[in-house]
Amino acid sequence: MITQIQTYIVDIPTIRPHKLSMTSMAVQSMVIVRITDSEGRQGIGEGTTIGGLAYGPESPESIKTNIDSYFAPYLKGKSVDNPRALMNQLNTLFRGNGLAKSAVQTALLDLRGQQLGVPVSSLLGGACHAHLPCLWVLASGNTDKDIYEAKKMIAERRHNIFKIKIGSRSVRDDVAHVAAIKAALGDSVSIRVDVNQAWTESQAALGMAALQEAGIDWVEQPTLAKDYASLVRLANKFNIGVMADESVADSADCFDLAARGFNGSVALKIGKAGGLFGALDAAAVCSAAGVGLYGGTLLEGTIGTVAALHAWSTLPAIEASTEMFGPLLQRDDIVKTPLNYHEFGVDIPATPGLGVELDEDKLREYARKN
Numbered sequence: 001m002i003t004q005i006q007t008y009i010v011d012i013p014t015i016r017p018h019k020l021s022m023t024s025m026a027v028q029s030m031v032i033v034r035i036t037d038s039e040g041r042q043g044i045g046e047g048t049t050i051g052g053l054a055y056g057p058e059s060p061e062s063i064k065t066n067i068d069s070y071f072a073p074y075l076k077g078k079s080v081d082n083p084r085a086l087m088n089q090l091n092t093l094f095r096g097n098g099l100a101k102s103a104v105q106t107a108l109l110d111l112r113g114q115q116l117g118v119p120v121s122s123l124l125g126g127a128c129h130a131h132l133p134c135l136w137v138l139a140s141g142n143t144d145k146d147i148y149e150a151k152k153m154i155a156e157r158r159h160n161i162f163k164i165k166i167g168s169r170s171v172r173d174d175v176a177h178v179a180a181i182k183a184a185l186g187d188s189v190s191i192r193v194d195v196n197q198a199w200t201e202s203q204a205a206l207g208m209a210a211l212q213e214a215g216i217d218w219v220e221q222p223t224l225a226k227d228y229a230s231l232v233r234l235a236n237k238f239n240i241g242v243m244a245d246e247s248v249a250d251s252a253d254c255f256d257l258a259a260r261g262f263n264g265s266v267a268l269k270i271g272k273a274g275g276l277f278g279a280l281d282a283a284a285v286c287s288a289a290g291v292g293l294y295g296g297t298l299l300e301g302t303i304g305t306v307a308a309l310h311a312w313s314t315l316p317a318i319e320a321s322t323e324m325f326g327p328l329l330q331r332d333d334i335v336k337t338p339l340n341y342h343e344f345g346v347d348i349p350a351t352p353g354l355g356v357e358l359d360e361d362k363l364r365e366y367a368r369k370n
Ligand SMILES: O=C(O)C[C@H]1C=CC(=O)O1
Pocket: 050, 137, 139, 165, 194, 196, 245, 297, 298, 299, 323
C-alpha cells in the first residue's frame, strides 16, 4: 500500500550552455518523485522539461504542484499491485500533464519491480537489448567547440552519432555550421540536426536541400509542431530523413501523422506520452505504419533516462538510434551509481526496479529549498 508521495525540484548545472532554437540551458531542473509503500520500499521517478515553459506546456513547478495537489491524494492508501490500472484511473480523473504522469508511473513501476524482484523491462514484457546505442547532441553554438567536443567523444568511444541543435540563426549560417562539422568528422560519422520548429516550410526546403548535399542524415522537427502537412510534404520531397518530435506526443498523434502519409521517423519520449506505457503504444502504431523509431529525451537525469531505456529495451528495433545522454550533460548526479556509457551506447540495468538508487546527500544538496 502507498503510504507517502514526496516530490522535489532538483536543479543541477549543465557541463556547458546547451543552446536550442528557443532557449539556452545552463541548469537542468528535474522533478523527482519518491513513492513509499507500507513495507518501507521506495520507488523513484522523474518528470523533466527544458527551459521552464520555453519548450512545452508543463514546467518543473507545474509538475510538482499537480503531483502534490491532485495525483498524490488519489494514490495514497492504494495498492501498487497494478500500476497500469492506477495510471488508467489517473488518466480518467486528471487531463494532460504527461510529464507529471510519466514521473509517477516511473515511480510506481520502480516500486512494483522491487516488490517482485524484477527489472522494470520485465514488467513491460522483457528486454530485447542489454545495451543500446546513444548519440550526443552538439549545442555549444560554436563550430570549433562542437568539432572538438565530437572528436573527443569519438576518441573515447562514447558516441559516434551526433545531433546538432540549429534554428536560432539564419538558415545559411546554420547550414555552414553543420556542413563544417560534418566535413571535419568525415563519412564514418552520422550527423543529424534538430531545428525545434524554427523554420517555415520554404526555409526548410532551402535548408534541407543544402543539408542533404552536405551529407546530413536526418532533420528533426523542421517546422511547427501542428503543421503536419509540411512535415509530410518535406519527408516526401527529400531523401534526407525527417524526424517528428514536438509534432507527436502519443499514439493518437502518431496515427494521425502516419495516416497523412508521413514516411519519416518519430522521437518517442516517455514524458510526452505520459509514461512508458504510452510511449510503447506510440511505438506500436509507428511500427505498424512503417514509421521508424527513435529513443528520445527531454534531457532527463539518470532516473528519467533509465526509465526510458527500460521501455526502449523492449522494442525489437529502434531504427534511428537513441539520444539517452541526458545524465552526461549534467555536472553531477543524484543516484549512487551512474549509468554505464561505453562502446557508443549505454547499458540497461537488469537489477530489480529501475536499477538505480537515490544518493540522499546529493538529493539534499541540489533540491530546491523553497
Ligand atoms: O529533441 C529535443 O527537442 C529536446 C532535447 C533532446 C536532446 C536535446 O539536446 O534536446
